[in-house]
Amino acid sequence: MNKMYHRRHVIKRGVSGLAGLAVFGLVGCESSNTTSTASATSGALNMLFWGSTTRDQLTKTTFDLFHKQNPAFTITSEYYGFDVYWNKLNELIARGNTPDLIQMDMRYIAQYVRQKRLLDLTEIIYNQSIDLSDFDPLLLSSSKVNNTVYGIPLGGNYPSLFYDTEAVNKSGIGQPPENMNWDDFSAYTTELTKGLGGSVYGTLDGSGELTNFELWVRQRGKELYTREGHINFRQEDVGDWYNYWSKLRDARGCLPYSIQKGFDSSGTPSDSSMIKGKTVFLITHSNLFEAYQNGAHAVSPTRKLGMIEPPTGGNGASPGLYLKPSLLLSISATTKYSQAAIKYTNFILNDVSAVKALGIERGIPGSTKATNLLKPQLSTVQQTIAEYVFRLSNSENKTSVKAVLDPPGGGQVADLLKSIAHDIAGGKRSVSDGTQTFYTQAKKIVGG
Structure with a gap:
């Protein structure tokens, strides 16, 4: 270290x-x-x-x-x-x-x-x-x-994938595969829901989180923004993103909106669907692992979380992770x-x-x-965080520097992605309408 x-x-x-x-x-x-x-x-x-x-x-x-x-x-x-x-x-x-x-x-x-x-x-x-x-x-x-x-x-961290090890063991489908791509993640979380009898879902709905969407875009070889502060992703990238999570909801791999809307708004363990036993997986930042593990222990002293890398873009994709x-x-x-x-x-x-x-x-x-x-x-939990960051910081092909900083309005774009995602998940918008609305409004927020 x-x-x-x-x-x-x-x-x-x-x-x-x-x-x-x-x-x-x-x-x-x-x-x-x-x-x-x-x-x-x-x-x-x-x-x-x-x-x-x-x-x-x-x-x-x-x-x-x-x-x-x-x-x-x-x-x-x-x-x-x-x-x-x-x-x-x-x-x-x-x-x-x-x-x-x-x-x-x-x-x-x-x-x-x-x-x-x-x-x-x-x-x-x-x-x-x-x-x-x-x-x-x-x-x-x-x-x-x-x-x-x-x-x-x-401090510095990387996006990571937390999961409830007890739920994984209970499902009987085996441990999460290393280096899952997005298709692997969809298949695995769908099997998790089935293995857990449909009362616990494989993952929360991550369609509204800009950190997740940024991974998706960077894995396609782009930054979110240009150096001039304009949108750098295409409408197709947005459509593919919203469509991915729509299909995962239909397959029952992620939490339906009727349940999801009551969880995961604060970004803390207090309202986490994973900590509350509703979901198995959560994509979030590595430094939060200790707080979430504490939250899991508060529910059950023997409950243990695991942490692995978030989904990749698959063979030939660019690295999405960066030190933040x-x-x-x-x-x-x-x-x-x-x-x-x-x-x-x-x-x-x-x-x-x-x-x-x-x-x-x-x-x-x-x-x-x-x-x-x-x-x-460092406690065992803290060592897990440190080892995760250390391993990725020394990786030759899993990370790349974020070359363009977010412009003024970047926070509003993040809020917009979440708002449209909720509309789609709640049935207020179609994927195509949500995609066009997000892309058009995001361009206006940052000036093109």
Whole structure:
């Protein structure tokens, strides 16, 4: 685990070609992102993040540790499921209550940069107020907007496929095949539903998740967007995607909408159809494995989850997987606690107690020091996550660098994909109508 992300990726896979967002109209955004010289010397900071109760508990531990070293400052927080997080953040901004510390995602960050909501961390990193001296360059490059850092990756991950091992064993159809393609996944999940008597389904309906659709598109040799910020996939790609899941619903391989609509909206174990025993498989990010395993243990102490790679595009397909900043920690451009916010950011990246407290729940840290520090304390579940990321990071043909960042509006496209998917699954739209509607509206959102 010492070299969780090999530096060879930076050279071999062309990180230098990673497109910034200058072409998306962000160049010339006047920076209000300069650290205030009048930053308050005491007070209470607020942090907003999405995640599970596991994340909440670990994060609050770092607040207590930070307060012990910096008694003039306290940190409070609110957390939500990913499904409502961005609305909550926008509501706070609109009321003039922008959180001092903001958990950020690469699909959404460009719009907040355009709105000048986030602090430019370039000079802060340069003078090592936030010390990234041993930080993985691939992970840091993957977090830049307009070649500028507006958020520090708190970890890296890959999409993965979680499954309920007890349900698989109970089905009697054998273990999941290695390196399943999408057709294999369809056949296997359909057999799972049959083997489990039809009361548990092979997989949840993943048609509305942009992370899944991005895999599909990248496996066809394309990025979601062009370097100019326009749609780069074809209407045919969308139609094939929605049609795949429609056929899987008809075959009873995935959860029908009548049941699915009550689950899996928050992106956490609390409403997971897999944790609730309704489905066997879930495609999501590798860093969430610990939270979902905790959720499974809460239902039954002996219940165990497994994690394998998500479906591939089959023979001759391009790699769909890429190392993704699991999330970023950004600082408000208008916070009156800028120095304390910078200090906390550096604290959770470099302080021994904070690194140990956070572990790898937000992904494998980009710091070599942090990964080496965590290695001896990793639980069996955490080792599973680390080994998965390590194996893919050292793979010659299963991953490729994401060469184009999401433009402003990327988050709206994600929301649209989900909304149309729900309409199709619920019988409100046909696949063909949903496909055309999504493609047309997505092009309008990002300007072509």
